[in-house]
Amino acid sequence: MATSKEYIDFILDQLSSLEGITFRKMMGEYIIYLNEKIAAYVCDHRLLVKITPTAQKMLPGAPPAEPPYAGAKDMILVENVDDREFLANLFTALEPEMTLPKKKKPRK
Incomplete structure (x- = not known):
């Protein structure tokens, strides 16, 4: 089931205190x-x-890791999405461990 516009809007609102969220x-x-680094999947x-x-x-009681979609690497589910301060702290703490996406080579 695809994520609804309302849910992504809610998550983005929860992260609105952070600069550089896209x-x-x-x-x-x-x-x-x-900051142009992949932070999460919804x-x-x-x-x-x-x-x-x-x-x-920061997520010691999280359920077992699972892929966001078939064929993807496992990720950790963040259950506490209602806590705006926790989410901001989580994303801020994870930012140094995030990497910039690889640039795609132009097609020939």
Whole structure:
């Protein structure tokens, strides 16, 4: 089930205190960026972040990691999306562990 516009709007509102948040729609789901780095995926009304030492430390009781979509790497589900301050702190703490997306080579 594709993520609704209302849900992505809610997540973006929760992150509105952060500078540099952008998003991109991808086949009915969304990628959230922080300072041009992939910060999270929003798929099937779930907010998922990359598995990193900081994410594991800040989300110790998270359900088992799962892929956001078939064929993707496992990610950690963020259940506490109602806590605006926690989300801002989580994304800020994860930012140094995020990487810039690889540039696509032009087609020949």
